[in-house]
Amino acid sequence: MQAALAELRGLLGDRLTTAPAVLDHHAQSESWAGARAPDAVAFPRTTAEVAALAEICARHRVPMTGWGAGTSLEGHALAVQGGLTVDFRDMAAVVEVRAEDMVAVVQPGITREALNAWLRDTGLFFPVDPGANASLGGMASTRASGTAAVRYGTMRDNVLGLTVVLAGGEVIRTGSAAPKSSAGYDLTGLFVGAEGTLGLITELTLRLHGQPEAVSTATCAFPAMEAAVDCVIATIQTGIPMARIEFLDEATVAACNAFTGMNLPLSPLLLVEFHGSPAAVAEDAARFAAIAEGFGATGIARAEKAEDRARLWKMRHNAYPAILASRPGARAIVTDSCVPISALAQAVAETRADIAASGIPGPILGHVGDGNFHAILLIDPARPDELTTAKALATRMAERALRLGGTITGEHGIGFGKLPLMAAEHGAAWGVMGQIKRALDPMNLMNPGKMVPQT
DSSP, X not given: OHHHHHHHHHHHGGGEEXXXXXXXXXXXXXXXXXXXXXXXXXXXXXXXXXXXXXXXXXXXXXXXXXXXXXXXXXXXXXXXXXXXXXXXXXXXXXXXXXXXXXEEEEOTTXXXXXXXXXXXXXXXXXXXXXXXXXXXXXXXXTTOOOTTHHHHOOHHHHEEEEEEEOTTSOEEEEEOSSSOOOSSOOHHHHHTTSTTSSOEEEEEEEEOEEOOSEEEEEEEEOSSHHHHHHHHHHHHHHTOOEEEEEEEOHHHHHHHHHHHOOOOOXXXXXXXXXXXXXXXXXXXXXXXXXXXXXXXXXXXXXXXXXXXXXXXXXXXXXXXXXXXXXXXXXXXXXXXXXXXXXXXXXXXXXXXXXXXXXXXXXXXXXXXXXXXXXXXXXXXXXXXXXXXXXXXXXXXXXXXXXXXXXXXXXXXXXXXXXXXXXXXXHTHHHHHHHHHHHHHOTTOOBSTTSXXXXX
């Protein structure tokens, strides 16, 4: 390690640090997961520097872990075997925007909010919105999703190409700016969601979308959670083109009201948004309202002004800190799963009953338009029994999703938090993932301890 550090200092100068405060920052997670600190943190500025530092680390067998905004929830960016954390803070530029092709080329450290601020005057926007102001490199690495996935898709659908530095320092480019291709293996798809275990992403080519002419957001309260979920299913099956459809249970609504000063009804709530022409948005909103009323919805309220919509979505995006504040001093185990839409009501109901029987607070919310929902399990860090109970709840939630034909995670990813559940979902295919990892990273230097079977 010391020999590698000497070479890395020669490459990066004061952009390589071993300062304890910086190392400690890169050992923290948004959720319960924690790990040892890295031995050093690098702040490269170019693909060439990333390639050079990867070559140095490969010669000295030093593990490398990528770091974006640090918002992941399963320990993805934690250096569980030490080594070098590569922080992309200084690679946050918009390289190129080709408005006529609806494509942007960006560096990995730029956040989605910063990109959309840059795009504001182009008539275009990048739609993937996981809630946190995550870096786009991190979002690609975790195959992030979010509130708008029901209409615009996930990172898998919106990343057209990548520049990636492999474990030995080789630089490859995958994909292109073309809308489609049938030329060879889909290497872009391989690296999107690989969580940095196959290489370090240093540039992304992204699909952009036109800013909608009109936007309408609506909230509606339901007498019971099952009615709200059934309304979601019926709306999707009717074919109404929703841009977002979010679910908040009573506990989440109460926490958000207390945190933001809003006065939403204390009952299961749907938060829905429509994009399109003014006439189409009005028609879609009216059709949805009729369906919602059929499931007992009351207090249907539409927000047409931009500031009113922004307030509602800020409330939704602040749900996590709001829920944390509802139990002062608590830590959260945040877990998600995703099921076919036909199984959504059963999955949510069984999860809710399981949490209620545990004695641990666990508000439920999520992007139910694509069958994805989250539980935020609040534990007292001074009580190890609560951590054990919460982990068991999260495991049962994942197992329930598999039983219902779904997946152990719709968007949070694996990290090391859900690593023990991979065999149950993938069977022998998990071993194939391990073979791919060994082919591209034979010394297991890229984000070791994550994603694949550990040998």
